[in-house]
Amino acid sequence: MKKIETIIRKSKFGEVKDALHQIEVNFFSYWDVTGVGNEKQGHVYRGVSYSTSDIQRRFLSIVVSDPFLEKTVAAIIETAHTGNVGDGKIFVSDVIESYRIRTGEKGADALK
Amino acid sequence: MKKIETIIRKSKFGEVKDALHQIEVNFFSYWDVTGVGNEKQGHVYRGVSYSTSDIQRRFLSIVVSDPFLEKTVAAIIETAHTGNVGDGKIFVSDVIESYRIRTGEKGADALK
Amino acid sequence: MKKIETIIRKSKFGEVKDALHQIEVNFFSYWDVTGVGNEKQGHVYRGVSYSTSDIQRRFLSIVVSDPFLEKTVAAIIETAHTGNVGDGKIFVSDVIESYRIRTGEKGADALK
Amino acid sequence: MDTNAVLDLMWVVIAGILVFFMQAGFTLVETGFTRSKNTGNIIMKNIMDFCIGSVVFWAIGYSLMYGDSISSFIGTPSWFFSKPNEMHNLFFQTVFAATAATIVSGAIAERTKFSTYLIFSLLMTLIIYPISGHWVWQSGGWLAKMGFTDFAGSSVVHSVGGWAALVAAIMVGPRIGKYTKGKSNAIPGHNLLIGSLGVFILWFGWFGFNGGSELAISGEHANNVADIIITTNLAGAAGALSAMFVTWIAYGRPDISMTLNGILAGLVAVTAGCAAVSPAGALAIGIIAGVVVVFSIDFIDKKLKIDDPVGAISVHGVSGALGTLLVGLFATDGGLFYGGGFHKLGIQAIGVFAIAAWAITISFIVLFILKKTMGLRVSKEEEVDGLDIHEHKANCFNE
Amino acid sequence: MDTNAVLDLMWVVIAGILVFFMQAGFTLVETGFTRSKNTGNIIMKNIMDFCIGSVVFWAIGYSLMYGDSISSFIGTPSWFFSKPNEMHNLFFQTVFAATAATIVSGAIAERTKFSTYLIFSLLMTLIIYPISGHWVWQSGGWLAKMGFTDFAGSSVVHSVGGWAALVAAIMVGPRIGKYTKGKSNAIPGHNLLIGSLGVFILWFGWFGFNGGSELAISGEHANNVADIIITTNLAGAAGALSAMFVTWIAYGRPDISMTLNGILAGLVAVTAGCAAVSPAGALAIGIIAGVVVVFSIDFIDKKLKIDDPVGAISVHGVSGALGTLLVGLFATDGGLFYGGGFHKLGIQAIGVFAIAAWAITISFIVLFILKKTMGLRVSKEEEVDGLDIHEHKANCFNE
Amino acid sequence: MDTNAVLDLMWVVIAGILVFFMQAGFTLVETGFTRSKNTGNIIMKNIMDFCIGSVVFWAIGYSLMYGDSISSFIGTPSWFFSKPNEMHNLFFQTVFAATAATIVSGAIAERTKFSTYLIFSLLMTLIIYPISGHWVWQSGGWLAKMGFTDFAGSSVVHSVGGWAALVAAIMVGPRIGKYTKGKSNAIPGHNLLIGSLGVFILWFGWFGFNGGSELAISGEHANNVADIIITTNLAGAAGALSAMFVTWIAYGRPDISMTLNGILAGLVAVTAGCAAVSPAGALAIGIIAGVVVVFSIDFIDKKLKIDDPVGAISVHGVSGALGTLLVGLFATDGGLFYGGGFHKLGIQAIGVFAIAAWAITISFIVLFILKKTMGLRVSKEEEVDGLDIHEHKANCFNE
Numbered sequence A, B, C: 001m002k003k004i005e006t007i008i009r010k011s012k013f014g015e016v017k018d019a020l021h022q023i024e025v026n027f028f029s030y031w032d033v034t035g036v037g038n039e040k041q042g043h044v045y046r047g048v049s050y051s052t053s054d055i056q057r058r059f060l061s062i063v064v065s066d067p068f069l070e071k072t073v074a075a076i077i078e079t080a081h082t083g084n085v086g087d088g089k090i091f092v093s094d095v096i097e098s099y100r101i102r103t104g105e106k107g108a109d110a111l112k
Numbered sequence D, E, F: 001m002d003t004n005a006v007l008d009l010m011w012v013v014i015a016g017i018l019v020f021f022m023q024a025g026f027t028l029v030e031t032g033f034t035r036s037k038n039t040g041n042i043i044m045k046n047i048m049d050f051c052i053g054s055v056v057f058w059a060i061g062y063s064l065m066y067g068d069s070i071s072s073f074i075g076t077p078s079w080f081f082s083k084p085n086e087m088h089n090l091f092f093q094t095v096f097a098a099t100a101a102t103i104v105s106g107a108i109a110e111r112t113k114f115s116t117y118l119i120f121s122l123l124m125t126l127i128i129y130p131i132s133g134h135w136v137w138q139s140g141g142w143l144a145k146m147g148f149t150d151f152a153g154s155s156v157v158h159s160v161g162g163w164a165a166l167v168a169a170i171m172v173g174p175r176i177g178k179y180t181k182g183k184s185n186a187i188p189g190h191n192l193l194i195g196s197l198g199v200f201i202l203w204f205g206w207f208g209f210n211g212g213s214e215l216a217i218s219g220e221h222a223n224n225v226a227d228i229i230i231t232t233n234l235a236g237a238a239g240a241l242s243a244m245f246v247t248w249i250a251y252g253r254p255d256i257s258m259t260l261n262g263i264l265a266g267l268v269a270v271t272a273g274c275a276a277v278s279p280a281g282a283l284a285i286g287i288i289a290g291v292v293v294v295f296s297i298d299f300i301d302k303k304l305k306i307d308d309p310v311g312a313i314s315v316h317g318v319s320g321a322l323g324t325l326l327v328g329l330f331a332t333d334g335g336l337f338y339g340g341g342f343h344k345l346g347i348q349a350i351g352v353f354a355i356a357a358w359a360i361t362i363s364f365i366v367l368f369i370l371k372k373t374m375g376l377r378v379s380k381e382e383e384v385d386g387l388d389i390h391e392h393k394a395n396c397f398n399e
């Protein structure tokens, strides 16, 4: 099993979600984070203008069984992509074990 | 050392927390996430009814030393369980190293 | 590549961020979490006083290529440190693969 | 209409509009002092009790309160109030009735069935409030005849609401997690800023509540109104000050939510005597109320283990009764401290207890029947997840 | 000035101040019913339409509305209104004009260019509103001469705003993601608590809106004012009740945002007839408006696929027209249900359609020109990210 | 009491109630423009300065301001004001005194010790405000005798507050992180929606502030009141417009928080002359104030490096002084632009400087003593974590 963590534009979330459902990745969790990266955003507050690289983004954590890894990554890259600085990242890491709390199932079964 | 990430119902958080304290797991971090999964929830907004699988859940990140792994997982499964769809998941992965910022301690010592 | 997850005091965030920029770690994501640990904080609400170990903290997730690991950890320990209980933790784990969504680049290139 | 009558009508209308706005204040205090998952439900309760009250009080309640007295106990009922020159009075009394009803809402927040609340609130403006109100504010009522003083309703409005809230809070039971292992746990309100805006709005409206209860402003009434504005303001300020200092000593820090309750306690307490006491008397009443409310909230929560999320029982029930009694001490005409002896104090005590007995008994009967028929409480699951998503299929706060 | 004139002036001033405060209510309703990323833009729109309106209506608009009638169609223009004894009237009429303008804002929220909105809003208070207003509220206007009744502006203020909102919402187009695959998607408002505070403030201000439209309180006017306060209150309450029960039946749950709209619908609908109907008539009007608004919002959203985030078209346009027509049925003097036959109803219908035709036509022309010149809509990127960060380089909500 | 006296009393009471509500406006503006971790502390400051002020001003302050003049400098003190026919005046003056006190709060937000603030605020209503107020508003005061015009308190209330705020902000020092490496950093407010609601409430209350300062409405006063309402409204609107356009040019975008400040600047500036200038004059004053406030905030922040989170110094101090001076130009009777020459302008300038000198000197002395005894500022840790959790052991916002 692999954990795919991806940081995307909030405005791309709808499309990414639809694409994940398309390839039958129906389970994941997400939350909003602040991303620090290449993109900059201009602000003015009471005459003080400041530009910040701290931009609101959405963080998705998706655990999938190994056969799903590749197409999930591909789906995210395709839909979250705009070509502009700030599109975000995908990180893949290993998961040793998964459990479904409801049933106690383990391993890939817990992910179905 | 292992990292246990678990997504549970917000309403079960109190019980899970107590159970973790019971087995001397006194350190962890948590935040609220939106979970996408099997459970559905009915909403109506201005006459448009929609059901969403995006449900508020709580995400716990707990790093433990290896001997604690099993009982931590068991405690979560036991207390976060309701038997209904939507109870959540537990994911276990490897941690290479841990540090306590206050003292600079490393490894299992950092987790005590 | 390694993922560095660190939980720090919110009041130390500014310094940590500056220190990371100093060593050219310019990319990361962060969000606010509630930390459960050694530190306690006194509250009173409507005459009921309670002390809680649930304290607002900031969670940083930083993926770096291997040569950056050591100095990143060192920079965090140095700047997030106050010496008081509650300074937080650093956890290091393995990342198998990284992608930059904008370009599709993989591996260490995605992190530059 | 002659000029004086126009002046009086205009003042009553303006005061009534201010009292109307107190509904917004009650809504904000209650939502601010509770958890965000129940906010929508609280909004609905506060809106609907006013709406139901407006219709019911016009339809029949007003006549039960102000109609010709039947045995000094209740007014002669008549449908759909329509006396041509009295519509301003109907309006002013309607917004008062709705205030009494809305007080209950706060004490049973976060766990009560919405449909049951609607019925209870209807009965509140239909029967509970008008009958005891008749005793005091209809000149033929038995307490009125006795010389009982409750100028703007410390007892008639606030205590009635507060005692009904007491019975309701006991019968509905505490929120899940409020008392565990015999200990009271804090369930902090989700937004004290909204709560404090609510308190400001209530204070703002209170000038109409007390000042308008003169029901006139022409001729010699004018100075009375000005005096009432001052006593009202000083009591609110004094309540805040004493509650703040008490908590500063008791908890080591000046407490925000208790100070807010101190203001309301001072205002509730002075409501009975605002036209009968001096500014200094009003200050004293406010100080006493501000101290008492802190200990009362503490006592009800930790000793009696009655779960009242906003402190409605203490703020309205206890402070209302207290303020009514204090008229017996501080009334410049007849009060104990002004050489009037115990006579007035005795009458005030009779009134306070009679009204409490009425409100408690009738609320108990009504709620007992509702409990056996519709049920008072939502399911455990609904309560934990929040009433908004289950009772209204909606979240109040979104992105 | 004699006492009666002072009384009248004072009442108009106080009522005007209450109506002013409705601007805050509109701001809160609109921000509460939309997403937080656009809140700052909505604040700016609501503030600036009032500010522009205040200047423009004084500079020229007032005279176009109330100046000597030219062919019963428009007032004689004159610059910078300055009749010495009429400043209270200028104030009262200014806050009305600003209300009409601000209604449009809600229907085109979250996607409209700020600069274009400013121009449109200027033209609204400069031309659109004063002209149809002249027809009805200047005694020489053609609808006034015909005997058309729109006491406080169900049509003159609310429908004009609502129909302009309809045209604007169509021409600006729906928000991204509102309609996908021919289906309407919910885009929940970010803070219904703020929205409901807005409704309370509007209701509070409405007593000034309707009561002040008597434009006097001395002598026999006093009881008229009191009657208006009661009819206004009952219609608002009835609107809430009927909207709540309709949604309870239709969606299985009492709906929060629809109940809020029900209140507003009841208030808008009774505005035309508040001085002409009985309390029971007002109740009926409120009930009807509360039912209609739910179905109207549904119909406009799901069938017509016009995206109106706050329901302004239904609340102001539809309910305003409806309420104006219902005067023809419920007016105690001349209404169909009171034996007056179809005559009054016919005149009301003529007025409703004339005003709708005017508002729709002129709004279309103005918006068409604006579309071709400045453009009506922000870019896709701005809309998705939120107008605040792009149009104002700021976030409204921070740590 | 005769009818005219009743009318006057009623108007003063109603206006006073509106001014009271401005306290809520100040609270919301200050909390909205600062960070959420300090919200509870700000609520407490704003409530307690009003409560302390209410007690102190009644106890002694009022007599120091309005008592028989001692050498044209101060009123004869007497305890516990109780003139039977003047309670409405006490109320109206109390809410004014509290306004002056509350202005300081905003400029020293997020870092000042709560206990020290309470003492300072007490001295503000006890001494600082009444003495300079005596000079202008007691007919025997030296500025009053000279013919200085400050109708509703641009200087007496707002500048006194603003200059005290200036001294306090300097002595307390900037917030941690506000100025680093000689550069000013933005610390955005946490909720501009709440801030803008505050501005609406202030504007609403300002009609009472300025209109009520006529202290009468009977006879010829009536039209004066109506004129004041119009000048007040136009100046507020003009302030918003000019501030918005200035920021649009200067920063490339119409700025939200500056536009809000522009409204307040326009209102503050017209307060001195609202009864002395024409509508066009009020418009000009508002435009000037709206421009000046933007540059003043900029200058104080970036050049002087004085940290004023809400812009209180510019909005109240600078705009108040500016508005007082502008009376010398725009007064239709005696103003420079109306052929009155430099005489009036000279007197206005003397008044502005005398009041500034007084407020700055006495505030400095008081704050210097407080600094050496109690300390002005919380610890670094308290400031970083937020004052709420340390000073009040509570969070304002929870789940």
Ligand SMILES: Nc1ncnc2c1ncn2[C@@H]1O[C@H](COP(=O)(O)OP(=O)(O)O)[C@@H](O)[C@H]1O
Residues within 6 Å of the ligand: A007, A034, A035, A036, A037, A038, A039, A055, A057, A084, A085, A086, A087, A088, A089, C027, C028, C029, C061, C062, C063, C064, C100, C101, C102, C111
């Ligand atoms: N090494 C990293 N660790 C964690 N998050 C990262 C990392 N690099 C980028 N991110 C996240 O991805 C977002 C987009 O990256 P950014 O550098 O702005 O654009 P791009 O990937 O197009 O160069 C950042 O805002 C941040 O949230």
Ligand SMILES: Nc1ncnc2c1ncn2[C@@H]1O[C@H](COP(=O)(O)OP(=O)(O)O)[C@@H](O)[C@H]1O
Residues within 6 Å of the ligand: A027, A028, A029, A061, A062, A063, A064, A100, A101, A102, A111, B007, B034, B035, B036, B037, B038, B039, B055, B057, B084, B085, B086, B087, B088, B089
């Ligand atoms: N593969 C996954 N990766 C990340 N989060 C998941 C995954 N599967 C489930 N979750 C989280 O667990 C929650 C509960 O899962 P759900 O499928 O609704 O119920 P159940 O586990 O009982 O079948 C989801 O809302 C989501 O937050």
Ligand SMILES: Nc1ncnc2c1ncn2[C@@H]1O[C@H](COP(=O)(O)OP(=O)(O)O)[C@@H](O)[C@H]1O
Residues within 6 Å of the ligand: B027, B028, B029, B061, B062, B063, B064, B100, B101, B102, B111, C007, C034, C035, C036, C037, C038, C039, C055, C057, C084, C085, C086, C087, C088, C089
């Ligand atoms: N094992 C853990 N897993 C996840 N988070 C942890 C863990 N241990 C500590 N933390 C986080 O670190 C924070 C600080 O730890 P704490 O025990 O209070 O102080 P210290 O590290 O100085 O002993 C906690 O509030 C919690 O958020």
